[in-house]
Amino acid sequence: MAGWRTRRRREVADEALVRSLFEEHGRAMLGYATRLLGDRAAAEDVVQEALVRAWRNPDSLVNGRGSVRGWLLTVVRNLVIDRVRASHARPAEVAGVPAGIPVEHDHADRVVDSMVVLAALDGLSAEHRVVLEQMYLHGRSVAEAAELLGIPPGTVKSRSYYGLRALREQFRDERAGAEGIAG
Incomplete structure (x- = not known):
């Protein structure tokens, strides 16, 4: 029973940590990701994934090497690089012909x-x-x-x-x- 309470306290603390990270660094992360990607929606996805990684690895944030913001921006940059590489590795997506638009006839x-x-x-x-x-x-x-x-x-x-x-x-x-x- 004590292990469950300890785990629950840690989860609550981790969630509070992620919230405070977003409040303090979210704007900088979003601006950086948007500049790199040129697409705000994709940048929001990257910021969310960076915060999930911070939540999963809270010990990495306070490891004594550099600033928290620097760590978060590095994660954002790496996620952007991964996203760009993945988009180049896959063939371009082509939308289907929407209904109502005539198809070129012979x-x-x-x-x-x-x-x-x-x-x-x-x-x-x-x-x-x-x-x-x-x-x-x-x-x-x-x-x-x-x-x-x-x-x-x-x-x-x-x-x-x-x-x-x-x-x-x-x-x-x-x-x-x-x-x-x-x-």
């Missing part, structure tokens, strides 16, 4: 998409097709398309609107037909 997909759009454009009236080609395939503004085609800007806008609506209907009809075949 060139063949773009060719097929272009063929589908061009075929759909052929199904439009000449007035609608010419306006959509000028605006979306050649990248012209409403004013530029109007000037090139010799029609008012309002006409370009309305033909663009009705042409896009007709394209949507064509694609909707094609999708419904494809689902009917697949289903």
Whole structure:
């Protein structure tokens, strides 16, 4: 029973020691680690590990050689060196492709998409097709398309609107037909 009490007193004393070390030297340790790593979160991890080592080896702190702060900063520096070496030894971590971000498609997909759009454009009236080609395939503004085609800007806008609506209907009809075949 006496051994348990002695051990418990030592644990409480060690915890108090670590708390006082953090209060007295924590800022210096964190600043030093942040300067070395350039990453505050990683520096906080290093400081925590240094304090754990101080807690596990309290006799090393009071061994009569140098200052406590010097010992702690040396531990921080060694932990930073270990961390940097470990990061160079491992291959770089690559994050997975987050959901919602489109993955680059094959060139063949773009060719097929272009063929589908061009075929759909052929199904439009000449007035609608010419306006959509000028605006979306050649990248012209409403004013530029109007000037090139010799029609008012309002006409370009309305033909663009009705042409896009007709394209949507064509694609909707094609999708419904494809689902009917697949289903």
